[in-house]
Amino acid sequence: MERRRFFKMGFLGLGVTVFNPKKISELISHEENSSAIVPRVVSTWNHGIAANAAAWEVLMIGGKAIDAVEKGVMVTEVDLTNRSVGIGGRPDASGHVTLDACIMDDRSRCGSVAYLEGIKHPISVARAVMETTQHVMLVGKGAYEFACGQGFEKSKTPLKEVKDDWKKWVKEEKEKAKRPEINHENHDTIGMIAIDAQGNLSGSCTTSGWAYKMPGRVGDSPIIGAGLFVDNEVGAACATGLGEAIIRIAGSHTVVEAMRYGASPQEACEMAVKRIIEKHDDLTGLQCGFIAMNKKGEVGAYSVYNGFNYALKDNEREEMVDAGFDRSW
Numbered sequence: 001m002e003r004r005r006f007f008k009m010g011f012l013g014l015g016v017t018v019f020n021p022k023k024i025s026e027l028i029s030h031e032e033n034s035s036a037i038v039p040r041v042v043s044t045w046n047h048g049i050a051a052n053a054a055a056w057e058v059l060m061i062g063g064k065a066i067d068a069v070e071k072g073v074m075v076t077e078v079d080l081t082n083r084s085v086g087i088g089g090r091p092d093a094s095g096h097v098t099l100d101a102c103i104m105d106d107r108s109r110c111g112s113v114a115y116l117e118g119i120k121h122p123i124s125v126a127r128a129v130m131e132t133t134q135h136v137m138l139v140g141k142g143a144y145e146f147a148c149g150q151g152f153e154k155s156k157t158p159l160k161e162v163k164d165d166w167k168k169w170v171k172e173e174k175e176k177a178k179r180p181e182i183n184h185e186n187h188d189t190i191g192m193i194a195i196d197a198q199g200n201l202s203g204s205c206t207t208s209g210w211a212y213k214m215p216g217r218v219g220d221s222p223i224i225g226a227g228l229f230v231d232n233e234v235g236a237a238c239a240t241g242l243g244e245a246i247i248r249i250a251g252s253h254t255v256v257e258a259m260r261y262g263a264s265p266q267e268a269c270e271m272a273v274k275r276i277i278e279k280h281d282d283l284t285g286l287q288c289g290f291i292a293m294n295k296k297g298e299v300g301a302y303s304v305y306n307g308f309n310y311a312l313k314d315n316e317r318e319e320m321v322d323a324g325f326d327r328s329w
């Protein structure tokens with residue numbers, strides 16, 4: 001234990017300690033072998049409650065975390081009232097709803113799609129990339145053709161309401177005669193992490209991305225290591241918020257690495273958020289948040305600004321939890 005604390009201080013605070021990650025992770029998993037494993041699922045924002053309920057149906061009967069995190073976020077992807085995930089999501093500046101998603105399992109296998117249009121379940125396409133190709137990531141037309149070839153259900157986008165909102169936005173932008181601004185009110189990716197009864201971790205992440213983004217823009221959400229990262233030996237993390245800032249610090253990977261060296265999920269999320277803050281001179285509108293879970297099923301969350309929350313479900317609880325934060329709006 002003393003040794004673990006020493007390594008933890010080296011990683012989090014002093015930053016100069018030379019160490020062997022493998023030895024440390026062996027040490028940590030040895031300590032954790034004694035703790036009971038419970039299935040648990042967490043996901044970002046209020047839409048996480050419905051998504052967790054679907055994931056829980058898999059977990060409660062002893063199903064695998066990878067199936068739970070796919071089934072869970074599929075609920076959000078087809079919720080047509082949701083303007084930040086799936087086919088009901090807000091479009092880019094040219095009126096196209098382009099979807100990003102990724103998934104990662106307990107064997108470090110991963111799949112991802114980006115800039116995908118007109119497909120109902122990007123997360124399932126990401127899983128098919130993981131399971132049926134030699135690749136990790138497919139984008140745009142190639143991703144669409146792959147999805148069609150695999151028989152995934154199509155869907156016409158944008159919805160009428162979304163198109164009407166977009167037209168209004170275009171008019172307002174023209175009137176203001178300025179470059180479109182990213183709008184932090186209009187984002188809310190779903191990222192989900194689950195641990196199953198076997199103690200295996202998996203994660204998923206799916207979004208329509210930043211509302212009215214520049215055409216061609218891809219955020220953090222489909223980028224393994226940024227929007228999502230899972231290392232079944234250590235833990236998992238996922239992100240929401242301004243994707244560009246999350247990519248700059250390889251956010252979710254950073255959180256998992258902090259846990260590898262002994263940080264709790266909460267400490268790890270705080271460390272990543274503080275790094276984002278340090279790397280940006282101007283934090284105006286720059287909201288980012290992380291949730292994380294370790295091999296014990298312990299959970300942490302933190303964001304730059306207040307307002308970020310996540311949904312948690314296990315045998316005893318089904319609740320929304322407010323994340324800690326560094327700044328107030």
Ligand code: ASP
Binds near residue numbers: 186
């Ligand atoms: N991270 C997403 C993106 O940058 C936005 C979000 O979390 O809502 O596309």
